[in-house]
Amino acid sequence: MQTVRRWIHLSIVAFLMGLLGLVGPALAGQTVGVTEDGITIGSFGALTGPYYLFGKLIMNGAEAVYHEVNKQGGIHGRRLVFIREDDRCDAATAIAAAKKLIYQHEVFMIHGGGCSNPAIAAREEIERANVPWVVFAAVADPITMPVAPYIWSTALTASTESRAQVDFAKAHGAKRLAIIAQHDAWGNARYKPLMEKLKEEGITPVADEEIGVDANDATTQVLRIRQANADAVLLIVYPKATAVFMRDAHKVGYKPIYVGQTALSDLPALQQQVGIAGALDNFFSISQVGFSPEDSRMGRWRALGEELFPGDRLSVYNLFGIASAQVVVEVLKRAGRELTRERFKEEMDKLQNLNTGVYPGLITCTPTDHQCNKVPAWIKLEAGKVVYLAADR
Amino acid sequence: MGSMFLYLVLSGLTNGSLYALLALGLVIIYKATTVVNFAHGEVFMMGGFFAYTFYVLLGLAYPASLLLAVALSLLLGMVTERLAYRPLIKASAISMVLASVGFSFVLRGVARVTWGGKGDFIPFPPIFSYDPIVLGSLLITPQQLIILSGALMCMGVFAAFFRWTKLGKMMQATAENQRAAALVGIRVERVFAIIWGVGACVGALAGVLMAPVTLLYPDIGATLLVKAFASAVLGGFGNLPGAALGGLSMGVIENLAGGYLHTSLVDISAFLVIMLVLVVRPTGFFGAKAVRKV
Numbered sequence: 001m002q003t004v005r006r007w008i009h010l011s012i013v014a015f016l017m018g019l020l021g022l023v024g025p026a027l028a029g030q031t032v033g034v035t036e037d038g039i040t041i042g043s044f045g046a047l048t049g050p051y052y053l054f055g056k057l058i059m060n061g062a063e064a065v066y067h068e069v070n071k072q073g074g075i076h077g078r079r080l081v082f083i084r085e086d087d088r089c090d091a092a093t094a095i096a097a098a099k100k101l102i103y104q105h106e107v108f109m110i111h112g113g114g115c116s117n118p119a120i121a122a123r124e125e126i127e128r129a130n131v132p133w134v135v136f137a138a139v140a141d142p143i144t145m146p147v148a149p150y151i152w153s154t155a156l157t158a159s160t161e162s163r164a165q166v167d168f169a170k171a172h173g174a175k176r177l178a179i180i181a182q183h184d185a186w187g188n189a190r191y192k193p194l195m196e197k198l199k200e201e202g203i204t205p206v207a208d209e210e211i212g213v214d215a216n217d218a219t220t221q222v223l224r225i226r227q228a229n230a231d232a233v234l235l236i237v238y239p240k241a242t243a244v245f246m247r248d249a250h251k252v253g254y255k256p257i258y259v260g261q262t263a264l265s266d267l268p269a270l271q272q273q274v275g276i277a278g279a280l281d282n283f284f285s286i287s288q289v290g291f292s293p294e295d296s297r298m299g300r301w302r303a304l305g306e307e308l309f310p311g312d313r314l315s316v317y318n319l320f321g322i323a324s325a326q327v328v329v330e331v332l333k334r335a336g337r338e339l340t341r342e343r344f345k346e347e348m349d350k351l352q353n354l355n356t357g358v359y360p361g362l363i364t365c366t367p368t369d370h371q372c373n374k375v376p377a378w379i380k381l382e383a384g385k386v387v388y389l390a391a392d393r
Numbered sequence: 394m395g396s397m398f399l400y401l402v403l404s405g406l407t408n409g410s411l412y413a414l415l416a417l418g419l420v421i422i423y424k425a426t427t428v429v430n431f432a433h434g435e436v437f438m439m440g441g442f443f444a445y446t447f448y449v450l451l452g453l454a455y456p457a458s459l460l461l462a463v464a465l466s467l468l469l470g471m472v473t474e475r476l477a478y479r480p481l482i483k484a485s486a487i488s489m490v491l492a493s494v495g496f497s498f499v500l501r502g503v504a505r506v507t508w509g510g511k512g513d514f515i516p517f518p519p520i521f522s523y524d525p526i527v528l529g530s531l532l533i534t535p536q537q538l539i540i541l542s543g544a545l546m547c548m549g550v551f552a553a554f555f556r557w558t559k560l561g562k563m564m565q566a567t568a569e570n571q572r573a574a575a576l577v578g579i580r581v582e583r584v585f586a587i588i589w590g591v592g593a594c595v596g597a598l599a600g601v602l603m604a605p606v607t608l609l610y611p612d613i614g615a616t617l618l619v620k621a622f623a624s625a626v627l628g629g630f631g632n633l634p635g636a637a638l639g640g641l642s643m644g645v646i647e648n649l650a651g652g653y654l655h656t657s658l659v660d661i662s663a664f665l666v667i668m669l670v671l672v673v674r675p676t677g678f679f680g681a682k683a684v685r686k687v
Contacts, residue, residue, distance in 0.1 A: 011565075015570075215659075216603070216607040217404065220401065220651030220656050223397050227397060231576060236456075240514045243516075252525070252532060275516045276519075276523050
C-alpha cells in the first residue's frame, strides 16, 4: 500500500515538474530570442549579387555598432547576436529569409530590409509573427504604410525623398522638370509620389523617360530630355544606369541640374563609374546620412569598420547601418532588462528626437507614424569630395 | 530634329555593330553545330574582363590588351567546346542547350570570383576622350568611331576568312554537311573546336570594344545575348551576312523607337523584333525557307 502511495506521490511530482518545464520560460517571462546573456537580432538583405550595397554593406555597419556595444558589456548584461540571411534582393527569397529568421533562428527582432520589393513581400510574414522589425534601407512606403504595430523604418521613405527632389529643383530655380526613371518596384515606389507631388505643385514634366536597370546606352533618353529643354532632371535610377546616362549627357554637352536620391548617395563611386571629370558638376543627391565617410567625425566608425572588415573602405551604405543600429540599441536600452517585444514596441512608439550623430535629422516615431526619419541631407561633389549643402542640413 | 535623327542613327549603328559581332559568333556556332550557345553572352563578358585585366590591372597598351583578350577568348571557346559540347555531341539538342546554360553560370561565377565582382560595376577607362568631334550638326565621339570601324573591319576579316582561306572553307564545308566533310578527310572534331574558338573570338572582340563605353559586371552578357539573338533572328538565323545586317538594324531600330516613340521601347525592342519576325517573316532578311523533299 505504502509503495503504491509512494508511486502516486512520485507521479504527481513528475507531472508537476513536466508542467513546469513546459511553462517555465513563460512563467519566467522569457521572450523568444532573449536569453539571460544574449539578444538575437536577425537581418535580411542582399549579401550577394548586384545589390549587395543595400544589404551586406549596411549590415556591416550595423554589426560594427553591435560589436562595439558588446565590447562595452552589451545591453543590460546581454550581448547582441546578429544573424544575417541573404535575400539577393529577390522577393521570394526574402520571404524565405524572414521565415528562417523567425522560426528557425527564433530571433527577438529583425533589423534589415535593403531592397523595397523583397521588403514589401516579407512584410506579411513578419507582421503575422508580431516580430519587431526596424527597416534600415528599403524605402517603399507600403513597407511602413499602413502602420503595422511592430514595423518601423529609420530610412528615408520613397515619398519623403520624391517630394524633396521636387522641392530642391524648385528651390534652385528650375521650371521645366524632366524625369528619368526605372519602372521596377523600387522605381515605381518613388515615381508615384513624385508624380503626386508634381500634380500638387501644378507642374507637368516636360519629359518623362524610362531607362532599364541594365542600360548600356542612354542616348535616346538624353536626346529626348535635351530636346524638351528641361532645366532640371529628376533621377529615379540606380547608380549603374545613372553613370551611363551622365556619360551620354556629357557627350552631348547637356548640363541642366541633376537631382538624385539616396541610391545615388555614394557620389565618389558614381564619379568613378562615370569616369569623366566635371560630368557631375551639376549633380545633387539626397543622402540619408549627414556626414561623408571621410568626415573626421566618422573616424570612430572608420576605425571600427577597418577592425571588423579589413580591406573595406567605410562607405555611405555602412553609415546607413551604423545610424539605424544606434536607434535599435537606444530602444533596447530604454526597454530595460525585462525585455519583451511589447516593451520594445512601447519604447519605439515614443521615441522622440533621437540624435544618432549620423543621420542629418532627429529620429521620431509615434504610434500612428512609423516612418521615423524625415530629414534628407543634400550633397554634391566638389573637387572629388562630398560636400553637404549647408542650407538643407 | 535632323541632328537628333543623325545622332540616333549613328549611335544605333555603333551599338548595332556590337550586336552584329555577337550575333556573328552565335550564328557561326549554330550553323556548324545547330546548337544555340547560351553561354555566348558570358564569352562576351569574359572578353571585356580579359581586356580590363590586361589594360587596367597589368597596364598594357589597348591594342595589345585587345589582341591578348581575343586570343584568350579563342582558347576559352575551344575549352567550352571540349568541356560542354564534345562530351554531348551525340546527345539530344536539349542536353546541349542545358550544358551551354550551365556553362554560362560557371563563367559568371568565375568572373565574380576572379574580378571581385560582388555585383560591382567596374569602370573601364576611356581609350580616347569622351569629348565629341563635331561635324556640322553631327556629334561623334572618338570611341564610337573606334567601335564602328573596329567592328566593320572585323566583319570584313571574317568574311575574307571564310571566302579565301582553306580553314574557312573547311569550316563552311563542315557546317554544310558533317558526314561529307569527314568523307573528304576533314577532321570534323578539330574543326568544331576551331569554330567554337572563332565564335568566342568574335564575341570577345565585341566585349573589348564595348568595355570603354560601358561598365563591366558579371551579368552583362545576358542582356546583350538577347539583343544578339534578336539580331540573328532578324537577319535569318544561320546566315552570316544576315547576322551582321540584323545587328546593325537592331541598333538603329531600338534607337529610333526610343527616340521618336518612347524610351520604354528601347529595352523591349529586341523582344518585339523577335516576335514580329517570327510572325511576319520567319526567315528574316536572308534566311532560306526550309524545303522538305518528298
